[in-house]
Amino acid sequence: MSVTEVGKHATVACPFCATLNRVDLTRITDRPKCGHCGRPILLDRPIAVTDATLDGVLTGTDVPVVMDGYADWCGPCKIMAPILDDFARQRQGDVLVVKLDTDRNPATTRRFDIRAIPTLIVFRHGGEVARRAGAIPRQELDALVGPIAPTGPIGRS
Numbered sequence: 001m002s003v004t005e006v007g008k009h010a011t012v013a014c015p016f017c018a019t020l021n022r023v024d025l026t027r028i029t030d031r032p033k034c035g036h037c038g039r040p041i042l043l044d045r046p047i048a049v050t051d052a053t054l055d056g057v058l059t060g061t062d063v064p065v066v067m068d069g070y071a072d073w074c075g076p077c078k079i080m081a082p083i084l085d086d087f088a089r090q091r092q093g094d095v096l097v098v099k100l101d102t103d104r105n106p107a108t109t110r111r112f113d114i115r116a117i118p119t120l121i122v123f124r125h126g127g128e129v130a131r132r133a134g135a136i137p138r139q140e141l142d143a144l145v146g147p148i149a150p151t152g153p154i155g156r157s
């Protein structure tokens with residue numbers, strides 16, 4: 001094969017010890033474990049990002065990243081949460097879903113100018129490509145992320 005295989009990795013913080021781990025998304029059925037504490041890294045649900053870990057996650061992830069900027073006291077966020085849970089489970093390996101607690105991570109909240117919550121931001125290769133403020137239905141979330149295009153221009157529907 002002359003075609004260069006495009007990397008398909010995600011970098012996520014271990015939910016137990018916060019160590020950043022690079023995970024091969026083509027092998028998630030092998031149940032990846034944290035290289036530091038050995039506990040499982042579960043990519044079938046949104047994974048927390050913080051001011052400290054977001055840049056590592058964005059630069060180390062080849063697939064689109066959906067970031068949910070939320071707060072615990074926010075009603076619409078509670079409507080959005082199960083939609084994002086389903087989305088993360090059904091598209092695991094193709095999309096990485098992360099969640100940002102805006103109350104605890106003011107630097108990232110300011111940096112991305114998140115003024116309403118929830119705010120959903122889609123990143124590809126570290127750059128913001130789409131965002132939406134407020135809770136949205138699943139179809140809109142799918143449309144926001146778009147079709148999976150590992151190379152070439154992003155299709156718009």
Ligand SMILES: [Zn+2]
Nearest residue numbers: 014017034037
């Ligand atoms: Zn760990």
